[in-house]
Amino acid sequence: MVASVTSLGRNGLYDWLIQRVSAVVLAAYSLFLLGYLVCSPETTYEQWSALFENTLMRIFSLLALISLAAHAWVGLWTISTDYIKPTGLRFLFQAACGIVMFAYVAWGIQVIWGL
């Protein structure tokens, strides 16, 4: 048993599951947006903004945003523990990743909900 306090779930199985589930959400979101653009190639600004004003779309977008943040956290945490060996530097990198992801989520909520 290797203890770890900086990984997202502090548990390998939890992190692994988050990585898998968030990947499925991101794939579904990407396919949906791609499908939308393919099906209506002449999208106008009104149609596009109407799509994102729909509550269901807002929930889906927020879900994708949180999935992206969680997915990136697990991935970058893994990379940092592989390649950055000095503890101080690794912690700094992880902290920077955490702040950036938090900022993106907070900003994303503002954008998606038009606050």
Place this chain on the structure above:
Amino acid sequence: MLVSIYRYNPEKDQTPYMQDINIDIPEGKDLMVLDVLHLLKEQDPSVTYRRSCREGVCGSDGLNMNGKNGLACITPLSEVVKRNKLVIRPLPGLPVIRDLVVDMSMFYKQYEKIKPFLINDTPPPAIERLQSPEDREKLDGLYECILCACCSTACPSFWWNPDKFVGPSGLLQAYRFLADSRDTATNERLAELDDPFSVFRCRGIMNCVSVCPKGLNPTKAIGHIRSMLMQRST
């Protein structure tokens, strides 16, 4: 044939270097890489390597031959030599003691960690603990591991975290005991493997499967461990 061999004697050399030696290979025979090492040693007795059974059972002569790990004694030249050249290096990722001999302590430490022995807290029967043929079959493809370290030293996750990631060889053995119907410590074993490093550092690139000289599949065993961890926790 040109043989380029990794040389390092810490008592004499500042840094490791590659030594090129021309070897006459007898016509009409497909020698094993270990035979070539013997021919090399006849030319230069200071060349150092491990070997014992010379038939792929003891696992002493795991080496990196033309970029791929394997046992020198059962790897024919026809399989590895390209453009009449053979590059022989020690197993990657482990500290070199001398020439082709590596320090396997870290590898054994990971093996020790998974408790590679049967644990059974029920009273011992008068005879052996019996197993049905079906239960015995579950150990096939697991018990054959000879601990040659070809797989673990071909694994980037083991290179970066040899102190934390158990590695393909250790995990194959971990599953060998998890799958054993006579073992009663399944929960304790799984609890030890639940962290982000021991099992989950495996990224499924399957280098271990491609190099295993016994044709075993550690990636599949790791998948089974993951499923067992999932079943235990959901």
